[in-house]
Amino acid sequence: MADEEPTSIWMQPERHERSGPGRRPGYSREQITRTAVQIADAEGLEAATMRRIACELGTGAMSLYRYVPRRDDLSDLMIDLVMGEIELPGSPSGDWRSDLTLLARQIRAAGLRHPWLIALLTGRPTLGPHLLRVHEFALGAFDGIGLDIDDITGFVGMLNDFIHSAIRREIGWLEEARRTGLDPERWKRDYMGPYVREVVESGAFPLFSRSVLDSRTAHLAPDDRFRHGLDRILDAIAALIPSLRSR
Template sequence: MKDEVGEPVDVGQTGEAVEVVEPVSIWARPERPVRASRRSSPGPNRSFSRSQITAAAIRIADAEGLEAASMRRIAADIGAGAMTLYRYVPHREDLVELMIDEVAGEMDFDGKSFGGWREALTEIAVQRRALWLKHPWLATRMPGHPIWGPNTLRQLEFTLSVFDGHDLPVDELTGLYTLLSSYVEGFARDEVGWDQEALHTHVDMREWMRRSAPYARELVASGRYPRFSRMLHETVTAHLEPDARFHEGLERVMDAIQAWLPESAPS
């Protein structure tokens, strides 16, 4: 039934009207069952699955970018009609969420032991950066809302478990998780940005810096930007290889986390 403005409502066991809220997450919508007898049959009655659609989308996005992974393109890849896919994945944002969670499953911490929280968080950061470099479309389309897919939640659980025993309030745990994630994703996004720019312009970061040197000298000589000039003259980190720059910055993040933990907490 509907209310006076046409919004759907349900009647609970008490007889009172309860508003029916449309799920905003693909994970809150049950997946359509795949009819086993028709899974591989051709024609309009063939059944598909979210995992099948997601795998095709990731293949296309890895090769050509996220925008290339349209419903029409995916449908052609798996032999379906474009409109058919919306029965399984209703919205474009749902597809992106499925893709992000699927590749998150590539991070693997099973059976690994660590000497302390610093070593564990370093492994998490290294794997997450590698994931973004392997799937550069992650840097171009991350939703603002949290993703509550099984792989993403497993990753969250493992990361937070690193701090078990430190008796931290939930908000502090969230802050530490955000600090680490923001550094890794920010660094990886810059890396992907440079890689994509080099792909299209054939000018990588080192070549860009070489060609920019004359203008940089003009800026320094103007005397208007003393702090910028000091950065140019004294920086060492900017000239390191990406792996070294990543780990140097990561150590600063670890130091910040260490300062947040109780003084008795081993690293």
């Protein structure tokens, strides 16, 4: 008989086990997931194996598969637990730009707290309840301003692409700083600086040289760089909205 097709973890009822005399206490998906998140935050996603989680909980790995059957299920649960940290109003305010700025900054903060999150989010689709809440808020920010659903989903996708890319780049800088022991500014100045000066002095790459010497954004602090990029994305959306309404 063919293997049964896997079912989304969100369609699988949670096990509830009561402890009794002489029995081990039962576990929960949330307990297992929180332990996985703590391990991934401290040691990286690869360390958050069922064996390691079971060790932290003082049980055997096989007992946890009754609660979380597959590795993909654990990934979905980890994503959704972290998305639950994002604090949003119950509904959009009506100021789409303000709402999306709030959302973007919250996602960035979660991504920096949990450096493994963006790799999981962009690696496979998942639709847990907390992620759906966040996505519904993003879609709702554009609702009621005269856009069709294709335009709304396109703008939300474009915004997500920027947020995820910016977080990945920032995490890359932080990981490089940990690996080399140099903060980003020292890395630019001490490690790359001599070579960059040689390139600039060669005159072979004039636009690159201008981007190094004259660009204000190239030297922004991470928070300011993120906000600058976010503002440019939102500016582009604002510029498109009137023409899309009038189609």
